[in-house]
Amino acid sequence: MDSQILKIHQQLVxxxxxxxxxxxxxxxxxxxxxxxxxxxxxxxxxLDLAAKVDAKIANGETIGLLEGIPFGIKDVYMVQGTLTTASSNLLKNYKAAYTATAIQNLLNAGAIPLVKENCDSFGHGSSSENTIFGAVKNAINPDLVGGGSSGGSAVNVAKNYTVFSIGGDTGGSVRQPAGYNNVYGLKPSYGRISRYGLMAYASSTDCVGPIAQSIEDIRIVLNVMSGKDIKDQTSYASAEISQAQLLNSEGIKTVGYFKNFIESPAIDPKVKADFLQAIEKIKAKGIEVKALDFFESETLVSTYYTLAMAETASNLSRLDGTNYGNRIEGDNLKETYSVTRSENFSEETKRRIVGGNQVLSQGFSDEIYLKGLALRDTISANFEDDFKNVDIILSPVTPNTPPKIGDSLKDPHAMYLSDAYTVGFSLGQLPTLTVPQGTATGLQITAAKHNDELVLKFANFLKDTI
Structure with a gap:
């Protein structure tokens, strides 16, 4: 689909x-x-912001490319003065005291926020069912889940309720719902966009990510949000990606894919067949395709969740009702903390906090947590070796199609395994884009760290290839 941002901008002008x-x-x-x-x-x-844009146009003033463009915000981002609930009972009445850097950059460019979007509570889930606002329904088939945790953001874009939306990706939470709803979703290189003002889930893999209906819209929004921020020490300055840069894909000579992803007994036969057909079409364009060895899906999932649960247990320890949140009084301070957290956190959030505290506890941290850190380093090193041999890694976004609403809640383990093809790239802190082509839930394009431009360039090449 052509750029909605460029189309609306011209209509306004x-x-x-x-x-x-x-x-x-x-x-x-x-x-x-x-x-x-x-x-x-x-x-x-x-409406206040829209009136100001109309006034500028009426006065003959020039407006910026994003000025007047409506967008949505996953409800884990601070926007000063607005309810910021993380879809949780604990923060259901919390109003943000400041605005996240990524969102402020969009506001500075004139984009207009319409809605705080439904998601899994604190980003804990892969289906957007772990929310006090009711399960998000898939844009294509409302009997199916919208994907998670940025389900509301992906569905709003797919239904054209927002021109673009800002999700958050920790282990696949932008890419997977984008795939489930046939839109584009980008997890940029870790640190390219400031995390300041994003409620932390797992700080070492949390990324701000745009969801849109076209590659061009992803590019425009990415450029505006990117940049060094003194409030986030992991952020870095990055060069702007121009439209012209995406038109030349001649530098892409080799594409790799992970054999064990495709040969796994867990993958849906149709997803496998469609992926292999996409590979053949890429070969037909003269690009060399290499099958790569990688870690088993179970290793990736267990490594990711070990570290993510540990980090979320630490990050959410501050939410005890003392400074903010829905405080429930007990007979004493300790009981107040206990009942506040027990009554207000979802079952999935409590599961992750308990798991995180377990792997961080004395007697387990050396055996589990430190081993997880070592495995993450090995996974990152494996990626570095791979990108010496290939320019791009291509993979399915998910091994299966979206489940029916309710199924994921019955089987948390199956929900974790649905992230098998996304979490590895998060551990490597790599730029990864879901494109709505190739399989029922799309394809995932990944490049070496800080090479976001190449991901978008290859996505543009795929538009006319598959």
Missing amino acids: DKEITCTALVQDKLAQLKQNTHNTVNAMLDTMA
Whole structure:
């Protein structure tokens, strides 16, 4: 699909539409939608900003490319003065005191936020069912899950309720729901976009990621959000990616894929057949394809969840109702902490906190947590070796198609395994993009760290190849 941002920008400039009418239409669609994508509407803010854009156009002033473009925000980002709940009971009445850097960059560019979007509570889930606002329903088939944890963001984009949305990706939480709903979803290189103002799940893999209907829209939004931020020491300055850079894919000579992903007994036969067919089409374009060896899916999943649970247990220890949150009084301070956390956290969040505290506890940290850290280093080293031999790694986004709503809640282990093809790239802190082509849940394009441009370039090449 062609760029929605460029199309709407031109319509605004040519006065074919007003920004106020555009925003009103999107707000109406969001309010009427039956996919459970909305946690809170930002009506007043959106309409005020739209009126300012219309005034600039009426006065003959030039507007920026993102000025007046409506977007959605996963409800784990701080936006000053708005409800920021993380889809949790604990923070259901919490209003943010400041705005996340990535969101502020978009506001500075003139983009208009419409909605805080439904998601798995604190990012804990792969289906957007672990939420106090009701399960997010898939954009294509409402009987199926919307994917997680950024399910509301992906569905809003797929249904065209928002032009783009900002999700958060820790182990696949942008890429997997993008695949489930046939849209583009990018996990950039770790640190390319500041995490300041994003509620931390696992700090070493958390990434801010855009979801959109086109590669061009992903590029535009990525450029605006990227950059060094003194409030996030892991962030770094990066060069802007131009439209022209994506048109030349001649530098891409070799593509790799992981044999064990495709030969796994867990992969759906149709997903496997479709992936291999996509590989043949790439070969037909004269690109060399190499089968690579990699860690077994079970190793990747167990390594990721060991570290992610440890980090979330640490990050969520601050949420005890003392400074903010839905405090429930007990007979004493210790009981107050206990009942506040027990009653307000979801079952999945409690499962991850307990698991994280277990692997960090004395007697287990050396055997489990430190081993997980060592494995992550080995996985990263494996990627470095791979990218000496190939330019791009291609993989299915998920081994299976979206489950029915309710199935994931019955089997948490199966939910964790649904992340088998995404978590490895998160551990390597690599740029990875879901494209809605190739298989029922799309394809995943990955490049070496800090090489986000190559990911978008290959995605552009695939548009006319598959």
